[in-house]
Amino acid sequence: MKSNFSPYVPRVATLVNKRELSDFVTLFEFAQDNGWPLAHRPGQFIQLSIHGVGEAPFSVTSPPVRESHHFEIAVRKIGSVTSALHNLKVGAKVGVRGPYGSYFPMQKFVGQDVVFVAGGLGYIPLRSVLHYMLRHRDEYGRISVLVGTRNPSERIFTCQLEELSQRDDVAVHETVDEPDEGWTGNVGVITTLIPKIDIEPSNTYVAMVGPPVMYRFVLGECRKRDIPEDRIYVSLERKMKCGLGKCGHCQINGLNCCVDGPVFCYTQIANLPEAI
C-alpha cells in the first residue's frame, strides 16, 4: 500500500458550462483538470465536492466518451451541496471522486431491445445509458423511452427528447401526472405508457429509474407483459457518503448501495424488503 494514498482525496474539475433544464434542475458540464476522461460506465455515480460545503453523490448523465475529459451531471437544487453548486460560475473548481458503483450491463443489452422507464429525475442516470446506446446505435435493437413527470414544468432535457422523438430508430413516449393548460400530450402515471409499446419479452431489457414509489407499479406492468425478472435493471438512490462501502448510510438490508449498486438486476433485490 502506498503510504500516502487516500481514496478521499478528490481530483479537481472545472465547471465549463451550466444550463437550466427546468425551474429546478440545472445541467453542469465539468472538465477534469488532469485531462483524462472520467472513465465511468453508464449508471455509475461520482462524489462531487465543493470544498468547505461538502460532498454529495451524483449520477453521471453524460455517456462515457473515450476521447473527452468532460462529463455532465444534472442537479436539482435541494440541499447544501446542490445549492452551492448552483451558485458556481463557469470556471469554478470542484472536487471529484469516483466513478463508483455498479452500472448498466451494456454488453448484455447488445442485440436486444431496451425499454427505458424514467420517472422524474430518473431520466438523469438513464440518459447516460441511452446516449451510449445512440452512439453505438447499430449494436442495439429497438429503443423505447418512457418518461413520466409530475407536471410539464418539471420536464427536463425537453429539446433532446423532442429531437429523439423525431428519429425513426427511437420511440419516445411522455406523460405527465398533472397537465397544465398548454399540455397536449399523455396524461397519467408512467405505467400508462407501457401498454403503448411492443415488447418481445425474451428479447427485451428494461432499465428503470425513478422515485421509490414508482418501482413497484412498473414492476407490476412488466410482470403483466411477461418480462423475466432478470431482464429488469433498476438504479436505486440512497445516501452515499463515502462511496467505498464503509460509512453505512446507503445500506439496503445487508447490501451497500454504493458498491453493490446503485444499479441492480431486479433478481438481486427482489427479496430485500428495504430495496423498493
Added chain:
Amino acid sequence: MTAYTVYLDQVDGLLEKWRDKYDIYVPQKAEERFYEFRPWDPGTDIAWDYDMAYTPLKRFFLPPEEDLIKFDLRDYTASPVIQAPKQLLFGVHPYDIKAINQLDQLMDMGSMDVNYRKRRDNTVVIGLEPLRVAETAFWAGVNASEVDMGYDLFWTRISPGAFYVQVGSGHGEELLHANGKVVEASPAEKEAARRMHAETLKAATPSGLSFPWQDIPKVMEAGYDSPLWRERAKKCLSCGSCNLVCPTCYCFDIQDEVDDRLQTGRRYRMWDGCMLEGFTRIAGDHNFRERPWQRYRHRYMRKGKYIFDKLGELGCVGCGRCVRACTARIANPKAVFTEFWEAYKNEI
C-alpha cells in the same frame, strides 16, 4: 504457540520501556463502577479485575472524529490526512479483541480503509483473561469468550503475582523481551492458565444465551416482519447511544470545515449511527428508515444477520455496553435475540 511467565513486579518495568515508543492505555477505574482505558503513567493503578471498559475500543482505530483530507480553497488542492499514533492497548478482553478482528475484516474488505488500517498497524493489542463479568454482558453466549488472533500477547493471571503470557505475534514476543529475558512458561503454568479460563467460562456461562448463537441469523430472518419490532422499539428515543458504545458499529458521516478566512479547511468523518433519525434521509426529505422501529430492526438485523452473512459470525460480541448505555432500557441484544428465538424457533 510460545508462552512465557511474567511476574507482577516486572510489569511496571515493561510498561515503562514500552512507553518510549508507544502511547500506553490500560484499564483503570474511572468513576464508581465504571472502567476506562486511559493513558498509563508510572504509578497508575491497573484495574486487573475490570469487568468492561465503558467506551468501546474502536475509538483507538476509528476515532469519534478524524480528519480525512485537508484542502485549500484558493488553489483547490487537497492532500490526504492519515494520522496513526503508535499506541499500545494493555489488558483487552477477548470479546473486545473479537470486535477489533471484525472491524479489521470489514474495513479491509473491498476498498481498504487506509486511515483505519494505518492506525491498526500502529497499535499493539495485549489481551487479558477477564476476572469478572459485567452485569450486562453475555459474551459467553455469542462465541466471544476466547480469540485465536488479533492480539500480540495474551495475559492470564495465574496467581496473585504471576501471568501466563501467550505470544500472538513476533512483534509481541519482541516487546515482551524489551527489558531483558523472560522465562518460558512451564506445562504446569499452562495448565494453570487453562484452569483460569475454565473458571472465567464458568462465571460467564450463566449470563450467556439459553440456545445456540448459530440460530440467531435464522430467527432474525424469520422474524423480519414481526410485530415484535414495533413493540420493542416503542420507547426508542433514537438517541444513537447504542451505536456509539457498540464496539462493532463503525458507521460515519463526512463533513467539511473551513477556517475563518475561508482559505483552508478539512474534510473529516465522525461517528454516526443507524438509530439516528436522519441517517438514511436523502434529498427531497425521503427517509428510507423513517420510523424508529425500522431503525431498531435494522440495527439488530445488522448484528444478528447481515454481518453473519458477510463474516460467518455475529456482529454482536456480547459486551453489554449498549444495555448499559440505553436510557430507555430497550437496547439489550440478548433480550432481543432471545425473544425472537422464542417466537421463531419453530420456523427455522
